[in-house]
Amino acid sequence: LIRRAGTALVHVRSTSGFLARAAQGDSIVTPIYDVMVATFEACRRDGRLTRADTATAVFHWNLLLDPRDVLDLAEHRGVDVVIAAAALTDDLAHLLDLDAEG
Secondary structure (H helix, E strand, O other), rough: OOOHHHHHHHHHOOOOOHHHHHHHOOOOOOHHHOOOHHHHHHHOOOOOOOOOOOHHHHHHHHOOOOHHHHHHHHHHOOHHHHHHHHHHHHHHHHOOOOOOOO
């Protein structure tokens, strides 16, 4: 998504935080939030997410995979956005102590 639309996504920023916008039913944020909640809830059910609650996991996902920052990191490293996003996803798994074997 970032490779395809990342430069457009940076213009949907708001002064409200991601979780607040989701709670308010923001039409841009809510579908993304719902997917991420479902993803982390599945990790919880599988026993892979044990240290953080779902809202915290989504919060950290949003911080680490903000399209602006993924694009910035990819450009800085001279790599494709998929590689940058994969590295940040690994960082997120480490931060949340997601059990890869779970």
